[in-house]
Amino acid sequence: MKPRAVVFAYHNVGVRCLQVLLARGVDVTLVVTHEDNPNENIWFGSVAAVAAEHGIETVTPADPNGDELRAAVRRAQPDFIFSFYYRHMLPADVLALAPRGAYNVHGSLLPKYRGRVPTNWAVLNGETETGATLHEMTAKPDAGAIVGQTSVPILPDDTAQQVFDKVTVAAEQTLWRVLPALLAGAAPHLPNDLAQGSxxxxxKPEDGRIDWAQPAERVYNLIRAVAPPYPGAFIDVGNTRFIVARARPVPVGASANAALANLPPGLHVSDNALFGVCGDARAIKISELWCAQDGKPLVITPSQFLQLTHSSRHS
Structure with a gap:
């Protein structure tokens, strides 16, 4: 008899890991996912669409603590519960409905980067490595025993989306590799030492505000960590918000750094190019700058930036 599972899932990790379960012959009897938020940029795949393709019952409860969801999980009679980038914590009594265990995929190398948006935080903090972890679920977030991990590199110019794409593959690989032993009751459960983690x-989108007084490395990491399709690192000039969509640090010793070194921190135009001068006198070249017009991003040239900021400062 096939093992039965209830899957709580969303986003690309949810799509790929649900597909792994199905490919491994798991009988997924219920999928719990989210309604897409009309105010969110939905750039990722649909778990609900995958479930529909396979004829799997799907529910989208607003509250995972509701009695209706508990009843639906009981009816599904799972051996296992899996959570793949589902955005709510699952209560202990729901986890207990799976007699063979409840497991989550988290987008970091636990115990590091427990909690929310671990990929974005890892890029922001200048990490050179992250990954995906399959772990047992407990009442405390990302605190259960570790069943499997796969690491991926974070290259110096990787954006959070590029790293997230790697983490998605790492999640798929981890689940594919560990699942046979897990289903057989033979998977290792290794300690998750929270004292060694973070x-x-x-x-929030507002956390993307650039402080040019910070060192160039810190500013560049922020730009990478929230670059589109995330909300973006930004500055406000008057009533106009500018989003730094793509950028690259100017190498130490380059002539542009010398030419800009005496300018105050902030955005400047030099030789018909946009630069951000930072608190350590190093510069970041802005290769793509956006501003919002009629609710849509518009790419701004250096000359347009000068025109817009001049009018903003004198309006």
Missing amino acids: YYGGR
């Missing part, structure tokens, strides 16, 4: 909370 925890981070969620991030």
Whole structure:
């Protein structure tokens, strides 16, 4: 008899890991996912669409603590519960409905970067490595025993989306590799030593505000960490918000750094190019700058930036 599972899932990791379960012959009897938020940039795949393709019952409860969801999980009679980038913590009594265990995929190398948006935090903090972890779920977030991990590199110019794409593959690989032993009851459960790790909370779009007084490395890491399709690192000039969509640090010793070194921190135009001068006198070249017009991003040239900021400062 096939093992039965209820899957709580969203986003690309949810899509790929649900497909792994199906490919491994798991009988997924219920999928719990989210309604897409009309105010969110939905750039990722649909778990609900995958479930529909396979004829799997799908529910989208607003509250995972509701009695209706508990009843639906009981009816599904799972051996296992899996959570793949589902955005709510699951209560202990729901986890207990799976007699063979409840497991989550988290987008970091636990115990590091427990909590929310671990990929964005890892890029922001200048990490050179992250990955995906399959772990047992407990009442405390990202705190259960580790069943499997796969690491991926973070290259110096990787954006958070590029790293997230790697983490998605790492999640798929981890689940594919570990699942046979897990289903057989033979998977290792290794300690998750929280004292050796870290925890981070969620991030809001407003957290992307650039402080040019910071060192160039810190500013560049922020730009990479929230680059589109995330909300973007930004500055406000008057009533106009500018988003730094793509950028690259100017190498130490380059002539542009010398030419800009005496300018105050902030955005400047030099030789018909946009640069951000930072608090350590190093510069970041802005290769793509956006501003919002009629609710849509518009790419701004250096000359347009000068015109817009001049009018903003004198309006």
